[in-house]
Amino acid sequence: MSELPQERRLVSAVPGPKSEELLARMRATVAGGISVTLPVFVTRAGGGVVEDVDGNRLIDFGSGIAVTSVGNSAPAVVRRATEQLADFTHTCVMITPYEEYVEVAERLAELTPGDHPKKSALFNSGAEAVENAVKIARAYTKRPAVVVFEHGYHGRTNLTMALTAKNMPYKDGFGPFAPEVYRVPLAYGYRWLTGPEHAAEEAAAAAIDVITKQIGADHVAAIVIEPIAGEGGFIEPAKGFLPRIARFARDNGIVFVADEIQTGFCRTGQWFACEDEGIVPDLITTAKGIAGGLPLAAVTGRAEIMDAAHAGGLGGTYGGNPVACAAALGAIETMKELDLPAKARRIGEIMTPRLRAMQEKFPVIGEVRGRGAMIAVELVEPGTKEPNPAVTSAVAKACHAAGLIVLTCGTYGNVLRFLPPLVIGEDLLNEGLDIVEEAFAGL
Template identity: 80%
Template sequence: MGASQPGGPSLPQERRLVTAIPGPKSVELMERRNKAVARGVSTTLPVFVTRSGGGVVEDVDGNSLIDFGSGIAVTSVGNSAEAVVRRATEQLQRFTHTCFMVTPYDSYVAVAEQLNELTPGDHEKRTALFNSGAEAVENAVKIARAYTKRTAVVVFDHGYHGRTNLTMALTAKNMPYKESFGPFAPEVYRVPVAYPFRWLTGAENCADEAAAAAIDAVTKQIGAHNVAAVVIEPILGEGGFIEPAKGFLPKIVEFCRENGIVFVADEIQTGFCRTGEWFACDDEGIVPDLITTAKGIAGGLPLAAVTGRAEIMDAAHAGGLGGTYGGNPVACAAALGAIETMRAHDLNGAAQRIGEVMKGRLNTIAEKNPAIGEVRGRGAMIAIELVKPGTKEPAADYAGAIAKACHAEGLLVLTAGTYGNVLRFLPPLVMPEHLLVEGLDILEKAIAQVTA
């Protein structure tokens, strides 16, 4: 996990502040952006990037910031990773597009083969490629409905699945994702998830009680025989990096198997070494019927996929799946480069090491600060939930203020959570350890300053 690994090692791996954050050039560009870009497109940190790689982001004012966001888990292999750039450049020089549905090309097939091999389970699989995570989830629902000839879809509290009409319906959080954008797609039903920190009877009862409550709701309110698919993130991302209590997911999978329901694992944020395993499902040995992937799949280029059991994937009629840009050849080349990088540099091991360093340090901070209700996550997908000291009341004001303080000191962090009170950390898996430690130093000072 150092500068010798791919992901922009030629860029100095150091934090460097030469102006205030944002600097004058970024402020000027932000004024142009506000006049040209729709208000609904928000900005977390208004610095304009010129270069990025390894564990840093460099802006137009010459500042170099430590990156604890990875473009929301997209640049896990680093920005401009050598194999990604090499393969994508070679493809750009050959052709940029033909539409795979018109005249196909081998890189789409190669990506499908890799996904069929890497995703959980040794059954026969098929893959279809798309552009975004939301598009993958929407197509997974289409495929499940075609296979089961049923219509209902079950999702979970705190889940996030995208911004299209159907995936907004699947998403739990109203603001900012759903507010004023309805009506939403029908036949979507929400049930409880095993959220240990907030389970009313305690974490030790969470898995069994949450699974029983979810199954009871499906059975009584929908009818299991009407359910096409159950869709869940193995670790809930935007909801606050909630890791369902151990045993909950296997119980849901068992219920799906017993009732002919397609179990869909949304691994868009958790996939491709992010949790220290190829996929978060691997932790409990879960084998989904369908798995959706995107984000970390292609080193920053837009690509997404649905991979699953051959008989389910092949249920859709010819021409029923696809899209003009789905599986773009340049994005496919980048994906092959990203997977090459993950294999060659053991990024699962790198993610595990990041998790050890981060959780060790954050747990030490939490022991001294009652505003940290919980430290959680796996691998390089770590979060802290902030509360009013002595309670479990969400402290969104703390989260926002800590993020702002970190940004001012040159550390990019992201907030999350249904209640807006979670700080989530998604460093590139190629981040040098000295930057990880320096970022944690900045974070510790910000937490102390805000919660004093």
């Protein structure tokens, strides 16, 4: 646990004067396309707290978008990364390899779903992992098409923008995009027209109909899906939907790719979210929580699929950097030692009932959803399901001003999402929920 005091403290407005000064410098020199959710400039972070240049300490319900699940500067991450920094910082694994890369691949083979032979390739970001999963699937199947889902998010490269559903802010003005990408329905229970009880069966049937009639199953290299749609609004597909899609992929020789970049590494109360319904993907993409804050990503999957790409066809100068690999080994060590899947489940046990109690009090909350420490509330016009992005923004701003970092998401911009570090103390967790409730009460 961090030496940073685990308590909220406000000594100035949020943001304070020093952060305002730094923000002016940022606006003068940093590209305007880099947006900032909460312009407080950080000096220290650890556990469930972030400290800014003005001395404010904020409760962290964001984890750098699910990255610092083990906490900022977790001791094992710092120790292993520091030792590696002292030894060497880079050689490029494609030139002269090193053991840390191999160890990460071994841990991924051990931890990811399924007991079949597995191999991995390491990269820098989630988008790179997804893009390489598509490359591998195409090499293996000799097919061109890729199927993705409504509300999905997969990255900001040209191909992964094509895979991503939402236009603003991810795609607008950046086309044309990569071809042979097809989007099919997702079982979004809350918004399924015939009701959530029909969503899994009807959405799966609709998706399969599009694939078979409009694309041709024998043209599809990969089906890529998030087990819980992250940026799209923390949408957990209705139960039964994922198994049916995975079975269809298997029956038609299509590579089933689970994008676990936001859900993976204990976030949902299991090591990987697809375990919830017993899904064993052919390929799984990971990033975010894998390395405790250092840039690392991976594609892991069936050995025969991973070996389909020709020698030299996968790689990148920095992919699987030794310092990032060492950090990942420290993060995995922490996850095991502290049993972070159990801690994630406990966070869900605390957050979900409290948020549902708020739903009873505040009709603007249309749905509370999620698993483990990946929880969200969808905000609507009271008495309807009309999205309410204005209130979502107002609640987030009120939380920020009170010293709580929260994030928004959703295709309609109307979802508050909560991603606390899995090591957060229960007192901080409850204090943060108090702030959320106060923000709703102040509407």
